[in-house]
Amino acid sequence: MDNLHCRLRIRNRLTLITTMRTPMLKNGTGHGPSEDVPGQQVGSIVERIASAISVGMLAVGERLPAEIELAGQFGVAVATLRKALGSLRAQGIVETRRGRNGGTFVVKAPFPTDESLTAALAHSSTAALRDLADEHAAISATAAQLAAERIASSQHTRLAELAFGARETHGSQERSRADSRFHIEIAVLSQSQRLLTAEQRLQTETAPLLWCEAFSKISVQDTFNEHLALVMAIEQSNPGEARRLAEAHVRGNIRSIIEAKFSLPDPLSTGSTS
Amino acid sequence: MTPEHTVAQLASWFEHRFEKLSSLAETLTSTVHLGADGTLVLSTTAQRAMKAAATEFLQQHSVVDGCGIIFAPSSLGTKSGGLEWWVREDESRFARYSFGVVPRGDRYYNYEQHEWFIRAFEEGRSAAVGPFIDYLGVEVYIMTLTVPAVVEGQRVGAVGTDLQIDDLERALLPMLQECNSDLAILSRHGNVLVSNTAQFLPGELVSDPLPGYRFVSLPEVTDGIRVMVAD
Numbered sequence: 001m002d003n004l005h006c007r008l009r010i011r012n013r014l015t016l017i018t019t020m021r022t023p024m025l026k027n028g029t030g031h032g033p034s035e036d037v038p039g040q041q042v043g044s045i046v047e048r049i050a051s052a053i054s055v056g057m058l059a060v061g062e063r064l065p066a067e068i069e070l071a072g073q074f075g076v077a078v079a080t081l082r083k084a085l086g087s088l089r090a091q092g093i094v095e096t097r098r099g100r101n102g103g104t105f106v107v108k109a110p111f112p113t114d115e116s117l118t119a120a121l122a123h124s125s126t127a128a129l130r131d132l133a134d135e136h137a138a139i140s141a142t143a144a145q146l147a148a149e150r151i152a153s154s155q156h157t158r159l160a161e162l163a164f165g166a167r168e169t170h171g172s173q174e175r176s177r178a179d180s181r182f183h184i185e186i187a188v189l190s191q192s193q194r195l196l197t198a199e200q201r202l203q204t205e206t207a208p209l210l211w212c213e214a215f216s217k218i219s220v221q222d223t224f225n226e227h228l229a230l231v232m233a234i235e236q237s238n239p240g241e242a243r244r245l246a247e248a249h250v251r252g253n254i255r256s257i258i259e260a261k262f263s264l265p266d267p268l269s270t271g272s273t274s
Numbered sequence: 275m276t277p278e279h280t281v282a283q284l285a286s287w288f289e290h291r292f293e294k295l296s297s298l299a300e301t302l303t304s305t306v307h308l309g310a311d312g313t314l315v316l317s318t319t320a321q322r323a324m325k326a327a328a329t330e331f332l333q334q335h336s337v338v339d340g341c342g343i344i345f346a347p348s349s350l351g352t353k354s355g356g357l358e359w360w361v362r363e364d365e366s367r368f369a370r371y372s373f374g375v376v377p378r379g380d381r382y383y384n385y386e387q388h389e390w391f392i393r394a395f396e397e398g399r400s401a402a403v404g405p406f407i408d409y410l411g412v413e414v415y416i417m418t419l420t421v422p423a424v425v426e427g428q429r430v431g432a433v434g435t436d437l438q439i440d441d442l443e444r445a446l447l448p449m450l451q452e453c454n455s456d457l458a459i460l461s462r463h464g465n466v467l468v469s470n471t472a473q474f475l476p477g478e479l480v481s482d483p484l485p486g487y488r489f490v491s492l493p494e495v496t497d498g499i500r501v502m503v504a505d
Contacts, residue, residue: 097371
C-alpha cells in the first residue's frame, strides 16, 4: 500500500517534469519518437530528470517508475529512455539495482551551484523554512531516539568516525556530503527504512543550503561538537538526550539558514541570476 | 507445543541454515586458487562456476534472498573490494548484484567494517548479524549469516547468505505460533529478529530478560542467537 501511494506521488510529479519545456524541445513536438533527433531527446530527458532531482521534485532514495512507464511519460522509445538513464547512471545520479526490491533509484542530487542556492534561499519564505525545520526535527529526533534505544552497548558504530571525517572535509559539496552521511547513519541505526528514506530526502534539501560557501555562516567546529554530543547520547543508550540534541541540532541549523537568508544582499529577490 | 520443543525446532532450523551455508562455502572456494604471490586467482571459469553454484543455492532455498562470496581486498592484492554476489529476482530468476567497491567513491560499500565480515574473516567464526538496514549494500532490512572463506588453508574472506527479515518471519512465525507461550528470537546483541507477540517487534532491543521471561541460547554455530521465553 505504501508502495502504491509512493508510486502515485512520483507519477504526479513526473507529469510535471515531462511537461516542463526545455529550450531544446521548443521546436519539436515532444511526441512520437521519430520527431526529434534521438541524441537531442536523450539530452533533454537527462536534463529534465536531473533538474527535477536537483530541485527536490524527485528525492534521493526514491525509485523511478518502470522504464516502459517512464518512456511513455516522456513520449519516447524505451531505447531512448535507456540511453538517458545510462547517462544519469554514469554521472552517479541514479543507480540500477537488481533483486526483488530492485529498480532504478535516485542516489545523488546534482550539487546545486552557488547561484541557484542563493536564488532558492531568496525564494524560500521564512515560514517555509520553519516548516522544513518542523519536519526535519520530527524525523531526525525520532531517528536519534530509536538509534539510542536499539543499539546494544556491545555494538560498534561508525558514528564517531563519520563525525571526525566530516570535520576534515573542505568545500561546500564535500562538507555537505559528509554531514549528510553522518545523519543518514543515525537513520540506518534507527532500523527504520521509512525514517531513512525521509532523512535522505531532508538531507538533500537542507545540507547544500547549510554548507553553501556563498552565504553560509555555520561553524565547522560547533557542528562537530554537536555531532559528538549526539554520538555520545546514542552510544550511551540515552534516548531522551539523543532526541533532544538531534532536535536542537536541526533547529539550530535551519535557524542559521534563515539568518543567512536575511543577510543576502536581496533577501526577497526572485532570482534574476540567469 | 512447549517452549522447549519450539526452541529445539528453532535450533535445528538455524543449524540447518549454517550447514547449507558451509557447503556453499566449500563449493564456492573450490573454484578459486592462490597464485604464486599468494593472492587469489579469479578466472572467468571460476566466476561461471560460482554463478552456477549460487543460483542453484537460491533456487533450492527460497528463504534466502542473496548469497555469495566476499573477498578481503588484501587477499585480492588490491585496494578495492571484491564481491561475487547473487540476488533473487523471483522464484526462478537470479541476478548478479554489483556494489560500490572503490574506496572514496560516492557509494562505497565498506564491508570490511561490517560485523558479518569481521567475525567471519578476521575472527574465523560463523556469524549471524542483524536485523540491520544494509545501506549502500543491498539496501534492504536483513539478517546476514556468514562463515569464513578458506582457500588452501588461507582465509580469504567470507561466504554469506542474506535473509530478508520479512522472509525470516514468514518462515519462522508458523513455528512460533504453535508454541503455547510468548517468545522472541534475539540476535547476539539482543535485537528482536522474529517474535510471536506484539510486545517485542523486529529491531527492538531486549538486553536482559524481562520479568517473567528467561533466555535460552541456541547452539554455538548461531553466534549467540537466543530465544526469550515466557515462564
